[in-house]
Amino acid sequence: MSDSTRTGKRVALVLGSGGARGYAHIGVIEELEARGYRVVAIAGCSMGALVGGIYAAGQLSAYRDWVCRLDYFDVLKLVDVTWSPMGAMRASKVMDKLESLVGDVRIEELPIPVTTVATDLTRQREVWFQSGPLLEAIRASIAVPGVITPVHRGEQVLVDGGLLNPLPIIPTVSAHADFVMAVNVTAHSPRPVTLEELLPPEQAAQELAREQERDAGAMDFGGWMDEVRQAAGRWLNGLGGGEAGGETTADNGTEQSEEGTRRRQWGRLDMVLESFDITQAALAKYKVAGYPPDVLIEVPKSVCGAYEFHRAEALITLGRHLAVEALDRFEGRGHPGWGSRGIVVEPLQAEGLMPGEPEPGS
Numbered sequence: 250m251s252d253s254t255r256t257g258k259r260v261a262l263v264l265g266s267g268g269a270r271g272y273a274h275i276g277v278i279e280e281l282e283a284r285g286y287r288v289v290a291i292a293g294c295s296m297g298a299l300v301g302g303i304y305a306a307g308q309l310s311a312y313r314d315w316v317c318r319l320d321y322f323d324v325l326k327l328v329d330v331t332w333s334p335m336g337a338m339r340a341s342k343v344m345d346k347l348e349s350l351v352g353d354v355r356i357e358e359l360p361i362p363v364t365t366v367a368t369d370l371t372r373q374r375e376v377w378f379q380s381g382p383l384l385e386a387i388r389a390s391i392a393v394p395g396v397i398t399p400v401h402r403g404e405q406v407l408v409d410g411g412l413l414n415p416l417p418i419i420p421t422v423s424a425h426a427d428f429v430m431a432v433n434v435t436a437h438s439p440r441p442v443t444l445e446e447l448l449p450p451e452q453a454a455q456e457l458a459r460e461q462e463r464d465a466g467a468m469d470f471g472g473w474m475d476e477v478r479q480a481a482g483r484w485l486n487g488l489g490g491g492e493a494g495g496e497t498t499a500d501n502g503t504e505q506s507e508e509g510t511r512r513r514q515w516g517r518l519d520m521v522l523e524s525f526d527i528t529q530a531a532l533a534k535y536k537v538a539g540y541p542p543d544v545l546i547e548v549p550k551s552v553c554g555a556y557e558f559h560r561a562e563a564l565i566t567l568g569r570h571l572a573v574e575a576l577d578r579f580e581g582r583g584h585p586g587w588g589s590r591g592i593v594v595e596p597l598q599a600e601g602l603m604p605g606e607p608e609p610g611s
Contacts, residue, residue, distance in 0.1 A: 261290040261426035263418050263542060264297025266390075266411035266529055267434035268522075268555025269564065271296025273548050275313050276568025277432050278304055284576060290424035291363045292417040294410040297432070298365035298390035299347070302383050305361040306351040315346065316561040321463055324558045340397050344388055354383050364420035365390045366410030367400075375413050376405065377420060395521055411435075415529035418540040428543035428579075432568070435530040436547035444552040444560070447567055456563040463559065522555050546575045 260281060264274045274297055281288065293301035303312045319327075327342045356363050357380040365378045367389035378386035389400040389407035400407040410417065421429050445453040530550055537545060548567065553560055 257427050258286050259289045259425065259427045260286050261421035261424040261429045262288050262292075262301065263416060263421055263429065263431035264291065264293040264301045265416040265431070265433045265435060265533060266295030266297055266409065267415070267526075267548070267550065268296055268393075269553055269558045269560060270434035270548050270550065270555070271300055272316065272558075272561045272564035273434055273546075273568030273571070274300040274432055275309065276565040276570070277430075277546060277572040278309065279565075280569045280572035280576065281430075288361055289426050290421050291361055292366070292420040293363070293390070294366045294415055294417050295391050295393075296434070298410070299387050302356075302359075302363055302365060302387050303347065303351065305359040305363045306354055306383065307360075308350040311350055312347075313561075313565065316558070317565070319559055319561060321559050324556075327558075338397050340388060340391060344384060347387065348384055351383060356380050356383050356386060359383070362424070364417065366414050366417045366420075367392075367407045368410055368412040368414075370394075370399065370406040370408055371404055375410065375417075376407060379420075393522070393525060396525075409525075411525070411529045411532075414532070414536065416533040416536045418536055418542060422540065430544040430546070430575075431537065431542035432546045432548070433533045433537065434548040435526060435533050435550045437530050437534065438549035438551060441551040442549045444563055444567060447549075447552060447570070448563065449570060452563065452566050452570070456560070459560075459563070526550055526555055544575050544579050546571050 262278070262281075264271070278288070278300075288304070291301040291305055293299070300309070300312075303309050328338055356365075356378060363379070363383075365386040367376045367378065367386070368374070369376050376389070378389070385400065385402075389402070390410045391397060392399045392408040394408045394412060397409075415435060416431055416433050418429065418431055445457055448456060546568075548571065552567070553564065
C-alpha cells in the first residue's frame with residue numbers, strides 16, 4: 250500500500266468511447282495496478298464508462314472473465330432487437346449481467362470518484378453523472394444514437410456521451426492526482442492498422458489462430474446473424490428505408506432478392522456505426538489538443554469494428570501492451586524499438602477550443 254500511495258503514483262484515468270475497442274481499457278488498468286499505481290479518479294464515456302464503473306465497483310476481474318469467454322454465438326445472443334423507433338437494439342441483457350456483478354450501487358458510494366458522460370438530445374448538452382445509480386449512468390452513456398435505445402430521464406433523452414465528448418478529460422482536471430492518463434480507442438492512424446500488427450508477435454499469432462477458428466465455425470451461428478440482419482433491416486426501413494438511393498436490384502427470384510435486400514440493409518447499419526466512429530475520432534483529437542493529458546494511449550479505430558465484442562482477449566492484451574510502452578516512456582525507461590509499431594496521430598492546434606458547460610447527471 251505504501252508503494253501505491255507515494256508521490257508520483259496517483260493517476261486520474263480517462264477512458265474513451267469506442268465500442269469493443271474499449272476492452273483495451275482493461276489491459277491498461279491491469280498494467281497500472283501491476284506497477285503499483287493507484288487510480289484516484291475516473292472519467293469515462295460509453296465503453297469507457299462501463300469499464301471504469303465496473304472497476305471502481307471492484308468487479309473488473311469478474312467482468313474480464315465473462316467477456317473473454319464470449320464467442321460469436323454468445324455475442325449474438327446478447328443482441329436484443331426491438332421495434333422501437335428510437336433504436337434497433339436494447340441493452341437489457343448486457344445490463345442484467347452488469348447488475349449481477351455490481352448490484353444497485355450508487356456512484357457516490359464507490360471508493361474511487363467516477364464521472365460518466367452522456368449526451369442529452371433535448372438540450373444538446375453533455376450530462377455528467379457523478380452521483381446516482383451507477384448502472385443508470387452506464388446505460389445512458391452506452392446508448393449509441395439510432396442503434397441502442399436512449400434513456401429517458403424526466404425531460405432528458407440521454408444517449409452515448411461520445412456524441413459530444415468521446416474522451417472526457419475535463420472532469421479529471423481537478424482530481425488530486427500526480428498525472429492524468431487518457432486512453433483514446435478511436436484514434437486516427439495514417440493508414441489502416443490491424444489488431445495483429447500492433448500485438449507482440451506471439452499474441453498476434455494466437456489471435457490469428459482464433460480468428461481462423463471463428464471463421465471455420467461460421468455456419469454454427471449463421472441463423473442468428475440472419476435474424477439480426479432481418480430485424481435491423483426492418484428497423485432501418487422505418488427510417489424511410491426501402492431501397493437505398495442510387496441502388497438497383499435485379500429481380501432474379503424471391504430468395505436472391507431478399508438476400509440482396511438484407512445485405513444492403515445491414516450495410517446501412519454498418520454505415521451508421523462507422524459514421525459515429527469517425528465523428529468520435531475527430532472529436533477526441535480536439536479534446537486531446539485542448540487539454541493534453543500527461544500520458545496518452547491511442548488505439549487506432551481500424552484495429553477492429555466497434556461491435557467485435559468476441560475479440561476481448563486480444564484487445565485486453567493490446568491495451569496492456571500499449572500501456573507498457575507508454576508507461577515505460579513516462580517513467581523514463583529505455584524502450585528498444587519504440588516507434589516501429591507506434592501510431593502517429595497528427596497534432597491539432599488548441600486555439601479557440603472552448604469546453605461546453607455540462608449539466609449535472611443528478
